[in-house]
Amino acid sequence: MENITEIFGENVFNDSVMQARLPKKVYAQLKDTIREGKELDAAMADVIAHEMKEWAIEKGATHYSHWFQPLTGATAEKHDAFLSAPKENGKVLMEFSGKELIKGEPDASSFPSGGLRATFEARGYTAWDCTSPAFVKKDEKGATLYIPTAFCSYKGEALDEKTPLLRSMEAVNKQALRLIRLFGNTTSRRVTPSVGAEQEYFIIDREKYLKRKDLIFTGRTLFGAMPPKGQELDDHYFGVIRERIMNFMRDVNEELWKMGVSAKTQHNEVAPGQHELAPIYAQCNVAADHNQLVMETLKSVAYRHGLQCLLHEKPFDGVNGSGKHNNWSLTTDDGINLLDPGKTPHENIQFLLMLTCILKAVDRHADLLRESAADVGNDHRLGADEAPPAIISVYLGEQLEDVLAQLVSTGEATHSLHGARLKTGVRTLPDFRMDATDRNRTSPFAFTGY
Numbered sequence: 001m002e003n004i005t006e007i008f009g010e011n012v013f014n015d016s017v018m019q020a021r022l023p024k025k026v027y028a029q030l031k032d033t034i035r036e037g038k039e040l041d042a043a044m045a046d047v048i049a050h051e052m053k054e055w056a057i058e059k060g061a062t063h064y065s066h067w068f069q070p071l072t073g074a075t076a077e078k079h080d081a082f083l084s085a086p087k088e089n090g091k092v093l094m095e096f097s098g099k100e101l102i103k104g105e106p107d108a109s110s111f112p113s114g115g116l117r118a119t120f121e122a123r124g125y126t127a128w129d130c131t132s133p134a135f136v137k138k139d140e141k142g143a144t145l146y147i148p149t150a151f152c153s154y155k156g157e158a159l160d161e162k163t164p165l166l167r168s169m170e171a172v173n174k175q176a177l178r179l180i181r182l183f184g185n186t187t188s189r190r191v192t193p194s195v196g197a198e199q200e201y202f203i204i205d206r207e208k209y210l211k212r213k214d215l216i217f218t219g220r221t222l223f224g225a226m227p228p229k230g231q232e233l234d235d236h237y238f239g240v241i242r243e244r245i246m247n248f249m250r251d252v253n254e255e256l257w258k259m260g261v262s263a264k265t266q267h268n269e270v271a272p273g274q275h276e277l278a279p280i281y282a283q284c285n286v287a288a289d290h291n292q293l294v295m296e297t298l299k300s301v302a303y304r305h306g307l308q309c310l311l312h313e314k315p316f317d318g319v320n321g322s323g324k325h326n327n328w329s330l331t332t333d334d335g336i337n338l339l340d341p342g343k344t345p346h347e348n349i350q351f352l353l354m355l356t357c358i359l360k361a362v363d364r365h366a367d368l369l370r371e372s373a374a375d376v377g378n379d380h381r382l383g384a385d386e387a388p389p390a391i392i393s394v395y396l397g398e399q400l401e402d403v404l405a406q407l408v409s410t411g412e413a414t415h416s417l418h419g420a421r422l423k424t425g426v427r428t429l430p431d432f433r434m435d436a437t438d439r440n441r442t443s444p445f446a447f448t449g450y
Contacts, residue, residue, distance in 0.1 A: 004257060011059060012260035013052055013134040021051045034131050035190060035333070037170075045098025052134060053082055053096035056145035059136040064096060064145040066104035066126040069161040071112040073375075075292050076151075078106050079144055102128045104149065108159060124159055126151050129166065132286045135259050148289050165285055169193060176330055176338065179357075183350045188332035196281035197291045200322035201298055202273050202310040203245060209308040219312035220380070226318050230272070237270045245275065248305045252277070255297050261290045271319035281327065291324070314380030321381035330354065346403045356404070359394060366392040 009016075019027055026047045032038045040048075056064065063079040070076050080100075084093040108124025126149035134147045151160035158164050169192065176191035209215055214222040231237075241249070249266050256263045265278035277298070282290060295311055302309040314321035330338040339355070342348045362369065369392050396404065 007254065008257045008262075009260040011136040011138065011258045013055060014260060015133075017055060018048075018051075021055060022048065030130065040102070040130075042098055045102055047098075049096045049098045049101040052101065052145070053094065056134075056136055056143070057082065057094060060138065060143040061136050061145045062142055064100075064147060066106070066128075066149045067146040068126050068149045068151040069288075069292065070108075070151055070159060071161070075296070076106075076111070077146070078104075101147065108151070108153075111159060123154055124151055125154065129162065129285065131283065132289050133260065137259065148285075162285060162288065165288060169284055172330070176354075179353060180332070180336075180338070180350065185332075185336075188334050188336060190333040191330055191338065192333070193284040194281045194329050194331050195284045195287040196279060196327040197287050197294075198276060198278040198323070198325040198327070199291060199294050199298070200269055200274060200276045200324070202271070202315055202322065203248065203275060203302060203307050204273055204310065206303070206306050206308045215308075215310070215315070219310060219377070220315040221317065224317075227272070231270050231319050234270060236268050236272050236274070239268045241266070241268060241275075244305070244307075248301060248307060249275075249277075251305070252297055252301045255301065256294065259293055259297075261293055263294070269320065269322075271316070274320060274322065281329070284328070313377040323381070341400065345400060352403070352407070355400070356407075359404075362392060362394055 018030065022030065026044050029038075029040065029044050030048060033040045053064070061082075063081050065077040065079045067075060067077050082094040082096050084095045086092050104126035106124055106126060111124065129148045129150055132148040134145060136143050136145055148162075150158075150163045150166060152158055152163050158167075172193060173191045177188070180188060180191070212221065214220070253263050253266070262280040262282070263277055264280050265276070267276055268274070269276050277294060279287070279290060279294070281287065298309040298311070311322065313323075329340075332338070339351065341351050341355075345351055
């Protein structure tokens with residue numbers, strides 16, 4: 001394996017590549033578009049597209065693809081060659097315009113639309129997500145430039161997973177900035193959700209996989225005997241990784257690092273044959289794109305090793321299922337973690353406000369949170385210690401629970417775990433008791449227990 005620092009991001013059109021290849025004026029305008037959503041001039045887009053094409057061709061790319069995430073549970077891509085119409089002499093040019101970079105128009109008639117429109121009206125549009133860097137994906141036959149995009153209808157209706165995500169990120173940014181301005185922060189210009197999406201998976205021998213039609217057709221076993229040895233001793237968890245699996249993991253890491261995915265942690269999970277890959281956190285939409293790359297890479301590399309990667313949430317009965325834990329936070333563009341409690345959380349009013357806003361949101365929108373995690377595969381995992389639970393709850397830990405309990409009951413935190421009385425300075429608090437509307441709901445989370 002090559003040196004990580006030398007290969008990391010080598011197939012990504014990242015900030016360092018843009019800064020080196022783009023004129024200073026173009027680079028500055030693109031950065032303003034990325035940071036603040038400012039409109040990108042058409043002439044500037046042409047320059048960016050040209051440099052992106054030249055860079056991709058140097059990497060061996062012959063085609064480009066607007067890469068998006070429709071409502072199918074997988075990614076979608078349509079490849080177009082860097083090819084002009086033949087000239088009179090029969091020659092062609094390698095072309096890629098700013099218009100082709102910014103917008104695509106794939107046929108959307110066969111994608112699920114949630115009943116938004118009739119099939120004959122099903123035109124779809126892809127729009128470049130410039131906040132998630134383009135990358136080149138290589139295979140044995142060549143390479144393709146992948147451009148992360150959002151997918152929507154002519155009227156702006158979301159037809160994918162990314163459009164709602166980008167809109168929610170903008171809503172969080174707007175309201176979080178409003179809150180931190182109340183605390184005198186006038187320097188931060190943007191608040192971004194950061195996510196580290198862990199990925200658990202099962203690896204089995206491909207020859208054995210091909211003998212099980214239920215695994216092939218459904219991704220999980222539908223019948224069979226329990227294994228003579230399961231996970232009762234928890235000896236597989238964090239155990240020594242077998243050589244065949246380690247070779248597979250090394251190849252996965254190398255491919256991911258080249259595409260800019262910061263795969264950091266790998267280990268055996270609880271169930272036999274189960275493993276986990278965890279990246280370093282990234283901006284939310286970038287982390288979502290990276291997780292798609294992780295899943296695709298796990299499958300493709302496993303195939304080359306004579307293995308099969310199972311990403312079903314519950315492929316085997318009687319043992320743990322595979323989760324995708326999201327470790328997240330809210331961070332300003334100048335490096336302030338809004339969910340960092342600090343050494344004295346009982347005095348950190350900004351943190352307490354952010355925390356209580358999240359708790360209230362979980363209480364009010366628990367049904368939406370549950371629905372967002374509910375699908376045919378995920379609900380097989382319910383029960384025992386597996387998530388997602390049927391009832392959404394929040395675990396704060398002893399210290400924070402003690403601080404919030406005092407705030408709710410007295411309006412000030414005594415920090416009784418250490419015996420000292422420390423006032424927060426807050427004199428008015430939201431009423432966290434359930435109102436009449438809340439009582440009509442079966443709320444799975446409320447502060448009345450305090």
